[in-house]
Amino acid sequence: MPVPILRLGENLVASIQAELTDRQWNQLQANLLNMTTVRRVRGAVIDVTGMEVVDSFVGRTLGSTAAMLRLRGVRTVIAGIHPDVAVSMVRLGLGLTDVQTSLDLEDGLALLDGDPLAGA
Amino acid sequence: MNARHWLVPEPSEEGPLRAFWDAYFPAIEELRVEAQELVKRHPSLAFLADAPQDKAEMERNDRLQRDAVEKGQWQPLLDHLHTQGRQYAQAGLRIEHWYELLRLLRVVLLQHLVRHFGNDAAGLATAVSGMDRFMDINMAAIASAYVSEKERIIADQAAAIRELSTPILRLRDRFLVVPVVGVVDTHRARELTESLLHAVRRYRARAVVVDITGVPIVDSKVANHLVQTVEAVRLMGAHVVLSGISPDIARTLVAIGADMRSVITVGEFDLAVELADKMVQGLPHHAPAAANAEEGA
Numbered sequence: 001m002p003v004p005i006l007r008l009g010e011n012l013v014a015s016i017q018a019e020l021t022d023r024q025w026n027q028l029q030a031n032l033l034n035m036t037t038v039r040r041v042r043g044a045v046i047d048v049t050g051m052e053v054v055d056s057f058v059g060r061t062l063g064s065t066a067a068m069l070r071l072r073g074v075r076t077v078i079a080g081i082h083p084d085v086a087v088s089m090v091r092l093g094l095g096l097t098d099v100q101t102s103l104d105l106e107d108g109l110a111l112l113d114g115d116p117l118a119g120a
Numbered sequence: 121m122n123a124r125h126w127l128v129p130e131p132s133e134e135g136p137l138r139a140f141w142d143a144y145f146p147a148i149e150e151l152r153v154e155a156q157e158l159v160k161r162h163p164s165l166a167f168l169a170d171a172p173q174d175k176a177e178m179e180r181n182d183r184l185q186r187d188a189v190e191k192g193q194w195q196p197l198l199d200h201l202h203t204q205g206r207q208y209a210q211a212g213l214r215i216e217h218w219y220e221l222l223r224l225l226r227v228v229l230l231q232h233l234v235r236h237f238g239n240d241a242a243g244l245a246t247a248v249s250g251m252d253r254f255m256d257i258n259m260a261a262i263a264s265a266y267v268s269e270k271e272r273i274i275a276d277q278a279a280a281i282r283e284l285s286t287p288i289l290r291l292r293d294r295f296l297v298v299p300v301v302g303v304v305d306t307h308r309a310r311e312l313t314e315s316l317l318h319a320v321r322r323y324r325a326r327a328v329v330v331d332i333t334g335v336p337i338v339d340s341k342v343a344n345h346l347v348q349t350v351e352a353v354r355l356m357g358a359h360v361v362l363s364g365i366s367p368d369i370a371r372t373l374v375a376i377g378a379d380m381r382s383v384i385t386v387g388e389f390d391l392a393v394e395l396a397d398k399m400v401q402g403l404p405h406h407a408p409a410a411a412n413a414e415e416g417a
Contacts, residue, residue: 079357083317086352095351097382102357103324120326120359 043112049080059094079108140250205265301334309345333364363392
């Protein structure tokens with residue numbers, strides 16, 4: 001089953017609830033990009049709260065998805081990275097240094113709506 | 121310990137040691153009194169002369185020395201000297217006092233040997249070399265125990281510093297402060313990262329200031345740990361400012377080529393708090409450009 005992508009105003013929300021296969025990741029990436037062609041989209045939050053493991057493929061995919069969306073004029077926030085996941089990502093060298101991050105979905109949306117307090 | 125102790129003399133040294141001992145031992149009481157006189161008049165050793173004399177201990181010492189030289193039983197003596205050296209270290213006695221004490225004893229002994237051997241130059245030379253060897257064995261045994269005891273004390277203290285836990289303080293709502301004190305090694309860095317990340321989640325932190333004023337040594341390894349901690353915190357959506365890198369540490373980090381570009385650093389803690397406040401409020405601020413790449417995205 002593909003990850004559902006919700007539209008909230010001018011923002012997209014993709015909430016990942018379980019571990020995805022590489023194929024599902026590629027599909028999510030394509031779906032997010034495609035949705036930016038249909039209506040006006042200014043921001044996207046990829047909520048990874050449900051993920052307890054992030055391998056190097058997933059880490060790179062998160063980074064590249066954000067980079068692709070940026071080329072489409074969409075600001076992307078990765079929300080809800082679990083503490084243990086954060087540690088393993090840094091160890092793998094996946095610091096996502098040019099992607100914005102937030103504590104959870106709520107903060108992610110607030111960040112997109114211009115609340116500078118909501119993320120890093 | 122079955123292996124021969126490194127301080128046990130070679131068979132070829134037993135002759136000179138014996139020659140010295142035979143000249144020394146019969147006169148041991150007078151020589152001791154003479155040496156004590158010198159100690160009393162010595163400007164920095166006088167305090168030793170005031171110490172109460174333990175007669176039994178002295179006799180035990182003499183017996184052990186005698187067994188060593190006369191019967192070749194060195195191990196009990198070396199063990200005893202080892203214990204003594206450790207006790208001196210624990211008592212905070214300075215090792216130079218011991219060298220000075222032995223030097224005075226050597227002066228007394230040398231005069232005695234010269235008197236004893238008279239015109240027998242060859243006998244004197246042998247006994248003097250025996251004396252030197254005897255003194256060196258004693259001193260080396262005490263000094264090595266002294267040093268290893270001091271090293272043990274230092275290692276204990278380092279372990280104690282390492283085990284200091286790092287408190288994570290809430291300065292304001294959603295604003296955490298982490299004062300790191302002591303040596304940061306891999307184990308501690310891991311624990312620090314873990315507890316900080318969970319605190320970020322629990323307090324829903326938006327800003328974290330990590331202050332390393334209390335970290336004595338920052339090498340490339342420690343720098344790497346700090347960078348990883350900062351990056352992990354940022355992945356959770358909080359801004360991080362690192363403060364307390366002293367000019368000396370800054371110099372070291374640059375000299376060893378530690379890559380801290382992904383970390384926003386500020387010299388002093390108060391300025392770090394100010395900067396973190398500005399960052400979470402989206403106000404313009406001055407911070408390294410690379411570190412703020414995500415701000416403009």
